[in-house]
Structures are given as C-alpha cells and as structure tokens.
Amino acid sequence: MRRVSICLLAFPLFFQTGCQSQDELKQEKYFVEGYQLYTEHCANCHQTDGKGLEALYPPINGSDYLKNKEKIICLIRYGQNEPILVNGRRFNRPMPANAQLTDIDVAEITTYIYNKWGDEKVITDVKEASKALDLCRTQLQK
Numbered sequence: 001m002r003r004v005s006i007c008l009l010a011f012p013l014f015f016q017t018g019c020q021s022q023d024e025l026k027q028e029k030y031f032v033e034g035y036q037l038y039t040e041h042c043a044n045c046h047q048t049d050g051k052g053l054e055a056l057y058p059p060i061n062g063s064d065y066l067k068n069k070e071k072i073i074c075l076i077r078y079g080q081n082e083p084i085l086v087n088g089r090r091f092n093r094p095m096p097a098n099a100q101l102t103d104i105d106v107a108e109i110t111t112y113i114y115n116k117w118g119d120e121k122v123i124t125d126v127k128e129a130s131k132a133l134d135l136c137r138t139q140l141q142k
C-alpha cells in the first residue's frame with residue numbers, strides 16, 4: 001500500500017507506466033507482443049475478433065476447445081490436421097504449422113488468446129509453453 005501511495009504522490013501523471021510492478025509489466029509485454037504476433041500469424045484465418053470464418057476456420061473467441069491448453073500450445077507451433085468440434089460445430093481443414101515461432105512467441109500468443117477470449121487473467125509463462133512444446137515434440141517423433 002505504502003509503495004502505491006508514494007508512486008501516486010511522486011508520479012501522478014506517470015502512474016500507468018512509471019509504477020507498475022514487474023509482474024504487471026511482464027503481463028503487459030506478453031499481451032501486447034502476443035497481440036502483434038496474433039495479428040501477423042493468425043488473424044488471416046481466425047480474424048482480428050477471433051470469431052473465425054464461417055465453416056472454414058474455427059472461432060477462438062468463446063471456443064470450448066481452449067479447455068486443453070497444452071494441446072493449444074502444441075497446435076500453435078506444429079499445426080493440426082484432424083476433424084475437430086468447436087462449440088458443437090465441426091471443422092476439418094488443416095491448420096498449418098508455425099515452425100518459426102520461438103517458445104516465447106508461443107507463450108505470448110497463448111497469453112493473448114486466453115486473456116482476450118478465454119477468461120484468463122494470468123500469463124502463460126514461457127516455462128509452461130516450453131514444457132508443453134517439449135512434450136508434444138517427443139510425442140510427434142514417436
């Protein structure tokens with residue numbers, strides 16, 4: 001509490017940028033960079049509003065498929081090609097892989113979609129993303 005009030009007194013105009021905690025700054029970085037990566041690599045198909053495109057590309061916004069986050073982390077890097085149900089609707093086109101995305105890119109994109117459209121308030125840390133990616137890489141190699 002004391003820190004917050006000193007911040008307010010010392011930097012009334014810069015409160016937003018000047019006095020955020022490390023965690024808040026990290027969350028903002030993940031979210032903003034995740035948004036940029038989403039715009040560049042995903043919005044073509046899933047659209048800026050995350051609502052997908054008719055029967056071709058499934059919605060991420062409000063998707064019940066987001067329940068299994070480890071699977072989503074893998075799909076972002078490795079793509080997916082199997083018929084799936086999203087909110088009771090069937091989709092069966094392949095999603096291409098994004099092999100060029102680093103673990104941190106994947107963590108930031110995951111953070112963006114789960115914060116924006118999945119009711120999450122916390123980040124998906126790069127450690128969590130790396131763990132899921134390592135696991136699915138070994139499964140894919142089998």
Ligand code: HEC
Binds near residue numbers: 041064080
């Ligand atoms: C070329 C179009 C295309 C691009 C680009 C694309 N996707 Fe997909 N995505 C699909 C298709 C098609 C499926 C369904 C795949 C299946 O049936 O297995 C899908 C499935 C998904 C799903 C699971 C289903 C759902 O809607 O909840 C998520 C989440 C997702 N994509 C996120 C992303 C993210 C994040 C990116 C960017 C890194 C991305 N996609 C890029 C076409 C695309």
